Amino acid sequence: MASLDCAARQGSVPGVRVEIHGHRGARGLWPENTLPGLSRTMELGVHALEFDVALTADRRLVLTHDLTVSAVTSADRRPVVADDPDFPYVGKPINSLALAQLRTLDVGVRMPRHPADPFALTQVPVPDTRMPTLGAVLGLVNVYEAESVRLHVELKSDPTRPELTPDPRMFTELVVDELDRHGRLDNTAILSFDWRIIGHAADLAPATRRFALIELDTLHWHDGLGDDVPAAARDAGATTLSPEHVMVDESLMSQAAAAGLDVAVWTVNDTELGGRMLDLGVxxxxxxYPDRMRDLWQERGLELPAPVRPLRPVSV
Structure with a gap:
């Protein structure tokens, strides 16, 4: 317990490196998993930029959180060709559509805009935004020369829905190859709820960080998990445990420390909750909302991530 007490105190010690990770860019502020959203998040300042990747029918890596085209984050505008039998594309599996079809969607306006969706109330729309490829994102980050920002690439995979999920090793290989092609393997983490991907990433890119994502709803994905989830994640190849915040307590933090894993907690949008997570030693x-966490970091005297210099003039 002494190591846990020490870790817990770090959340209030000035100069200790505790990180802010922008979720899907910054979903509360700008359209998620888009080039405009990722750009603005880097310019705001985060230690890590998290986004989701799925595989299309023509084996292209695109940014999207869902394995089917979401009616919340995507809107049909036109078919890619007249009388396309796949149109409309919203609601169709990502892996049944080609990149050209997905690129016709507008992913810059969150729908529907009503009070039941808190992000629709705070997110600035960017109409006529297109679904980007992983290669486009990596090119963008390289143009920004954003070496201070680590990329957190979540590979979307659901072993309970194999009809929507690519072969995990092939999927991991494609992502690792793209990261390597852009020179980003040394400053990237690979994330997944599907720990088969974590294991393949450990084989293919052993020097790259690997985050085992966990939540209560998907613990059943892992056979023989037992009572020590962090140890199981370590054995699966993880270097970091990334649990839903409702799972984080002193017991989990103690187990993670014993397993040699640090903890990155998701998704925390309230500064009071963020303070409790810091006190536990995440x-x-x-x-x-990286802007809210930046305020919390400043209050705690923690190291703030430097904003990345904008590529365009900024009006004052």
């Missing part, structure tokens, strides 16, 4: 907080 190494990172994943948030839809």
């Amino acid at each position: 190494a990172g907080i994943v948030t839809d």
Whole structure:
């Protein structure tokens, strides 16, 4: 317990590196998993930029959180060709559509805009935004020369829905190859709820960080998990445990420390909750509102991530 007490105190010690991770860019502020949203999040300042990747029918890596085209984050505008039998595309599996079809969607306006969706109330729309490829994102980050920002690439995979999920090793290989092609393997983490991907990433890119994502609803994905989830994640190949915030308590933190894993908690959008997570000793907080966490970091005297210099003039 002594190591846990020490870790817990770090959340209030000035100069200790505790990280802010922008969730899907910054979903509460700008359209998620988009080039405009990722750009603005880097310019705001985060230690890590998290986004989701799925595989299309023509084996292209695109940014999207869902394995089917979401009616919340995507809107049909036109078919890619006249009389396309797949149109409309909203609601169709990502892996049944080609990149050209997905690129016709507008992913810059969150729908529907009503009080039941808190993000629709705070997110600035960017109409006529298109679904980007992983390669486009990596090119953008390289143009920004954003070496201070680590990329957190979540591979979307659901072993209970194999009809929507690519072969995990092939999927991991494609992502690792793209990261390597852009020179980003050394400053990236690979994330997944599907720990098969974590294991493949450990084989293919052993020097790259690997985050085992966990939540109460998907613990049943892992056979023989037992009572020590952090140890199981370590054995699966993880270097970091990334649990839903409702799972984080002193017991989990103690187990993670014993397993040699740090903890990055998601998704924390309230500064009071963020303070409690810091006091427990988490190494990172994943948030839809990096601006709020920056305020908390400043209050705590923690190291703030430097904003990345904008590529365009900024009006004052």
